[in-house]
Amino acid sequence: MAYFFRNKYIVGLIFVTIVIFVLMGVSTTVERSKANVVEDIVGNILSPVQKIFYNIGESIDGIINFLGEIKTLKMQNEELVKKIDMMEQENRSIQELKDENRRLREMLDLKQKTDKFEMVAAEVVSKDPGNWFNTFIIDKGTAHGLQKKCAVITSKGLVGYICDIGTNWAKVISIIDADSSVGSIVVRTRDIAVVKGDLTLQNQGLCKMTYISKGENVISGDLVETSGMGGIYPEGLLIGKIKEIKPEEHGISKYAIIEPAVDFERINEVFVIKNTSNLVTE
Amino acid sequence: MRSFITGIILVFAFILQTTLIQYIELWNVKPNLIIVIIISLALIRGSVKGAVIGLCGGILMDLFLAKGFGLNSLLCMYIGIIAGLISTRFVKESYFVATLFTFLLSFVYELSFFFLRFYIWGETQFLFFIKNTIIPQSIYNCILVIPIYHFIMKINNWLEKRFKISRKY
Numbered sequence: 541m542a543y544f545f546r547n548k549y550i551v552g553l554i555f556v557t558i559v560i561f562v563l564m565g566v567s568t569t570v571e572r573s574k575a576n577v578v579e580d581i582v583g584n585i586l587s588p589v590q591k592i593f594y595n596i597g598e599s600i601d602g603i604i605n606f607l608g609e610i611k612t613l614k615m616q617n618e619e620l621v622k623k624i625d626m627m628e629q630e631n632r633s634i635q636e637l638k639d640e641n642r643r644l645r646e647m648l649d650l651k652q653k654t655d656k657f658e659m660v661a662a663e664v665v666s667k668d669p670g671n672w673f674n675t676f677i678i679d680k681g682t683a684h685g686l687q688k689k690c691a692v693i694t695s696k697g698l699v700g701y702i703c704d705i706g707t708n709w710a711k712v713i714s715i716i717d718a719d720s721s722v723g724s725i726v727v728r729t730r731d732i733a734v735v736k737g738d739l740t741l742q743n744q745g746l747c748k749m750t751y752i753s754k755g756e757n758v759i760s761g762d763l764v765e766t767s768g769m770g771g772i773y774p775e776g777l778l779i780g781k782i783k784e785i786k787p788e789e790h791g792i793s794k795y796a797i798i799e800p801a802v803d804f805e806r807i808n809e810v811f812v813i814k815n816t817s818n819l820v821t822e
Numbered sequence: 823m824r825s826f827i828t829g830i831i832l833v834f835a836f837i838l839q840t841t842l843i844q845y846i847e848l849w850n851v852k853p854n855l856i857i858v859i860i861i862s863l864a865l866i867r868g869s870v871k872g873a874v875i876g877l878c879g880g881i882l883m884d885l886f887l888a889k890g891f892g893l894n895s896l897l898c899m900y901i902g903i904i905a906g907l908i909s910t911r912f913v914k915e916s917y918f919v920a921t922l923f924t925f926l927l928s929f930v931y932e933l934s935f936f937f938l939r940f941y942i943w944g945e946t947q948f949l950f951f952i953k954n955t956i957i958p959q960s961i962y963n964c965i966l967v968i969p970i971y972h973f974i975m976k977i978n979n980w981l982e983k984r985f986k987i988s989r990k991y
Contacts, residue, residue, distance in 0.1 A: 547871075549870055551875065553899075553903070556899065557896065557899075560892045560895050560896050561892070561896075563891050563892050564891060564892035564893070564896075566891075567891035567892065578885070580883050582882075583885075584883055586833075586836075586837065590837055590840055590841050591839055592843055593837055593838065593841035594841040594842075596841075596842070597841055597842040597844070597845050600845070601845055665841075666837075666840035666841050666843055666886075667840055667841070668840070668886060668887070669839040669840055669854065669856060669883050669886065669936075670834065670883070671851055671853065671955050672935065672936070672939065672940070672955075672960060673887070675886075675887075677886065678838075683887070711886070718945070719898060720939070726973075739940060739947075739949060740950055740954075741944055743850040743851065743954075743955070744850060797835075805844075819952065
């Protein structure tokens, strides 16, 4: 034993280990509204560089996709021209007017719905390094009027919420992360359930809807929205649609696999709802 | 000078890991560049440097974690120490040693991370994650280690040369 304490490296190692244990304890118990100084500085320095790299990756991905598509484009084009000819005959004025009417109505609804949101546009600068989580960093922070627990959406649907924030960056935990759960409602049947991230599904970009009682007749294809309960998300934000329904192991209830409306693999521009806290009834 | 360049390599690896690595996913799994760099550096520099490098890399990863600081720092530090201890017992400049131990250490790292972060909190599908995340990632890491180990050895040799020359003056 005495030998161990004479070796300065081992003493150092024990010291560092204990310090990390203490920090671990502190970081999991202390509730804070903003990241600490060190995190803030590191975030402020790294996120502009990460933004550049993220954008490079995106443009390379775009070019590769474009090159890959060229082969199939011509074939598709011919097919499409044929289809268009057919469709033009089919599409008569009444149908068109009907569609237009419905579309306009929807747009009006959507505008009324989103009018109460004050939104800030932000760009994704980086994603988490490992395979176990699904979080990312955006390029806006407290300097742009955002706070912890603001909801984050895209034009397609719900993304997640801000779980940690610095001056010029914010960490967003997405709804498919295993630590996330969202109070939700099935639009057609008004059944209430909870959408949770699942560790086994998150790498495929899917999540899970649990606590659906057996009597409820949800079917695959049903749309799921936020219910406004739970204190984080305002109601009426689209989460996604039900892909598959399975019975729970214990047989009392069933769960559904949800395909989120947002593609988390290729996420770039998001909107943060600045006044989330005013819209949520706790 | 040496530690400065090591720091730059780590930060650069971190930036790549959080931005571009997601485009080279295989089997829905991305490799962990930072672990690969920590293992390669520790194999060359020994256990004390390995511990410091591992600790720094781990802290970087922890700062960007959603909640809970420390698990990566601790695991990476010990991975660095183990890799450093290994290097004194095996031929240093062997790609075979690097590949083998990257596989083993990545496996140990991911497994302990899963165990401490999820398993003890109730995520019990052990075999699923070993099969679908941990083993694919370990394999991916040990493919990645060959070019990285080569690159780091090149830099190390270059630095050693420079260091000796500057000592002469």
